[in-house]
Amino acid sequence: MFSKLQKIKESILEFFIRGSGILIILFVVLIFLFLLKDSLFFFKSYPLKDFFTQKKWLPISEPPSFGIIPLLLGSIYVTFFAIIICVPLGMGCAMFIAEVAPSFLRNILKSFVEILAAIPSVVLGFIGIVWLGPLVKKIFSIPTGMCGFTGSLLLAFMALPTIISISEDALRSVPYTYKEAAFGLGATKWQTLWRVILPAASSGIIAAIMLGIGRVIGETMVVMMVTGNSPIIPSSILEPLRTLTATIASEMGETVRGGLHYFALFSVGLILFIITFIINFLADLFLHRSKK
Amino acid sequence: MKFDAKTREKLAFFILGMIALIIILPIIGVIAYIIKNGAPGLSWEFLTQPPRNGMKEGGIFPAILGTIYLILGTMVFSLPLGILAAIYLVEYARENWLTRTIKLAIINLSGVPSIVYGLFGFAMFVIFLKFGTSILAGSLTLAIMSLPVIITATKEALEAVPKSFREISLSLGATKWQTIRYCVLPYSLPGILTGTVLALSRAAGETAPILFTVAAFYLPRLPRSMFDQVMALPYHLYVISTQIPNMPLSLSFATALVLIVLVFLMNLVSIILRAYFRKKKLW
Numbered sequence: 094m095f096s097k098l099q100k101i102k103e104s105i106l107e108f109f110i111r112g113s114g115i116l117i118i119l120f121v122v123l124i125f126l127f128l129l130k131d132s133l134f135f136f137k138s139y140p141l142k143d144f145f146t147q148k149k150w151l152p153i154s155e156p157p158s159f160g161i162i163p164l165l166l167g168s169i170y171v172t173f174f175a176i177i178i179c180v181p182l183g184m185g186c187a188m189f190i191a192e193v194a195p196s197f198l199r200n201i202l203k204s205f206v207e208i209l210a211a212i213p214s215v216v217l218g219f220i221g222i223v224w225l226g227p228l229v230k231k232i233f234s235i236p237t238g239m240c241g242f243t244g245s246l247l248l249a250f251m252a253l254p255t256i257i258s259i260s261e262d263a264l265r266s267v268p269y270t271y272k273e274a275a276f277g278l279g280a281t282k283w284q285t286l287w288r289v290i291l292p293a294a295s296s297g298i299i300a301a302i303m304l305g306i307g308r309v310i311g312e313t314m315v316v317m318m319v320t321g322n323s324p325i326i327p328s329s330i331l332e333p334l335r336t337l338t339a340t341i342a343s344e345m346g347e348t349v350r351g352g353l354h355y356f357a358l359f360s361v362g363l364i365l366f367i368i369t370f371i372i373n374f375l376a377d378l379f380l381h382r383s384k385k
Numbered sequence: 386m387k388f389d390a391k392t393r394e395k396l397a398f399f400i401l402g403m404i405a406l407i408i409i410l411p412i413i414g415v416i417a418y419i420i421k422n423g424a425p426g427l428s429w430e431f432l433t434q435p436p437r438n439g440m441k442e443g444g445i446f447p448a449i450l451g452t453i454y455l456i457l458g459t460m461v462f463s464l465p466l467g468i469l470a471a472i473y474l475v476e477y478a479r480e481n482w483l484t485r486t487i488k489l490a491i492i493n494l495s496g497v498p499s500i501v502y503g504l505f506g507f508a509m510f511v512i513f514l515k516f517g518t519s520i521l522a523g524s525l526t527l528a529i530m531s532l533p534v535i536i537t538a539t540k541e542a543l544e545a546v547p548k549s550f551r552e553i554s555l556s557l558g559a560t561k562w563q564t565i566r567y568c569v570l571p572y573s574l575p576g577i578l579t580g581t582v583l584a585l586s587r588a589a590g591e592t593a594p595i596l597f598t599v600a601a602f603y604l605p606r607l608p609r610s611m612f613d614q615v616m617a618l619p620y621h622l623y624v625i626s627t628q629i630p631n632m633p634l635s636l637s638f639a640t641a642l643v644l645i646v647l648v649f650l651m652n653l654v655s656i657i658l659r660a661y662f663r664k665k666k667l668w
Contacts, residue, residue: 106562117470117532120532127505127509128508214591215644311498313499338500372496
């Protein structure tokens with residue numbers, strides 16, 4: 094039989110194992126509560142309505158104006174264009190890897206996608222400053238290359254690994270019998286891919302796109318470095334703008350701890366947290382549906 | 386003009402191939418561009434000396450060391466917690482609301498923007514727990530951010546160990562923990578290590594979470610305790626490429642190169658580990 098000591102040891106270990114599981118939930122709750130707590134301080138002295146309807150973000154003017162609209166629009170603009178660029182590319186690449194490429198080519202392509210995923214965002218931001226920004230400036234002959242479009246291009250690039258790997262998984266998990274049935278009816282490989290496999294993998298692909306959106310909205314360094322950092326409502330993607338993430342990153346260092354501006358940035362963080370929470374939750378629903 | 390099905394297939398596959406090429410070329414381009422411009426700036430002095438003259442001369446040694454400290458700190462906090470949480474999910478948890486909530490929490494943690502981690506780390510570790518801007522606060526922030534990757538990798542590794550291993554061990558009279566310790570963990574170690582190294586390489590390249598929790602703008606002396614600030618490679622690259630006017634580009638490129646090499650080396654280690662253990666796989 095087991096000694097008493099062994100039993101005690103076992104139950105202590107079990108306690109720690111269970112505790113770790115629960116700690117994960119606690120972290121999410123803590124993140125939410127810390128953001129909420131400081132946001133409530135903000136909304137005590139600044140009306141919630143103004144936060145969502147004011148069209149100007151002027152944190153240090155007198156009186157200050159904390160309208161989240163320009164920042165939200167900045168994020169939406171940049172994300173929209175990045176997704177428009179990277180979804181067709183990512184889908185095409187995923188289809189090529191999953192169904193067309195021979196196995197040696199598949200492995201090469203997959204390692205390149207892994208390399209891309211490994212490049213730190215600050216390095217891509219740096220590339221944006223020294224190379225892509227000036228290039229965009231020249232091509233569109235605009236006053237500055239540090240604009241939304243440059244950011245969108247880099248973000249599209251960064252979202253590719255997420256979109257490619259999840260779509261590829263979705264395409265590959267379509268049962269082989271579907272394919273056989275299509276071939277049996279005389280369909281070509283392309284017809285099978287386009288009309289049978291793609292629709293069958295659609296919920297996994299939707300999940301891939303949503304996770305890509307989540308990745309783009311949450312990205313900070315690249316947008317802070319290349320989108321020009323100007324918190325005004327952009328009239329076109331070729332103008333400087335500023336996203337929610339970049340606002341927190343660039344202003345937090347200069348605020349007075351405990352001031353209105355400081356708390357305002359936590360409210361921006363809370364909005365970001367809620368947006369990404371919803372996106373990831375929905376993406377997970379789609380992923381589960383595709384697994385069934 | 387109407388194509389027949391075979392021609393259309395060829396055309397479609399050609400376009401898909403071109404798309405793959407369009408994606409690969411910039412990746413090669415970016416790496417080559419950084420190597421080409423960064424390599425001339427590399428030297429022994431650059432790797433081992435602190436920056437001088439407003440960071441426009443000298444090396445980046447404090448930033449390299451700072452990043453290594455942060456990687457180690459992140460590992461110390463996230464590895465045990467991540468493995469234990471994964472063990473709970475795979476070996477102990479039943480399918481109930483608590484398990485579902487934990488899974489949802491992991492999904493959510495993996496989606497939280499890095500700057501929100503930075504904000505949270507600042508509010509919780511720097512201010513609430515009074516750690517100050519320090520290696521401790523930064524490591525904890527990065528550790529929480531790395532948890533989802535480590536947990537997911539560990540979970541997969543544990544699930545890949547055949548059920549029969551556990552059944553045999555339990556039938557021989559081993560306790561649940563003895564079974565996990567001697568019959569499950571050893572065989573899932575490669576997967577755990579691979580995932581951990583990958584998670585740490587991500588953490589090493591992150592800038593946003595360390596902005597307000599640990600990173601120092603300029604700090605040539607080396608840290609003496611975990612309550613000290615440090616310079617870090619990604620933040621240093623951000624600083625010299627945006628905040629310092631007339632910064633010599635060669636130094637920025639060299640810094641970017643060092644950061645990329647560090648991250649790639651860690652990825653390489655994880656790939657080699659994976660290949661090595663796969664060859665030794667016993668079942």
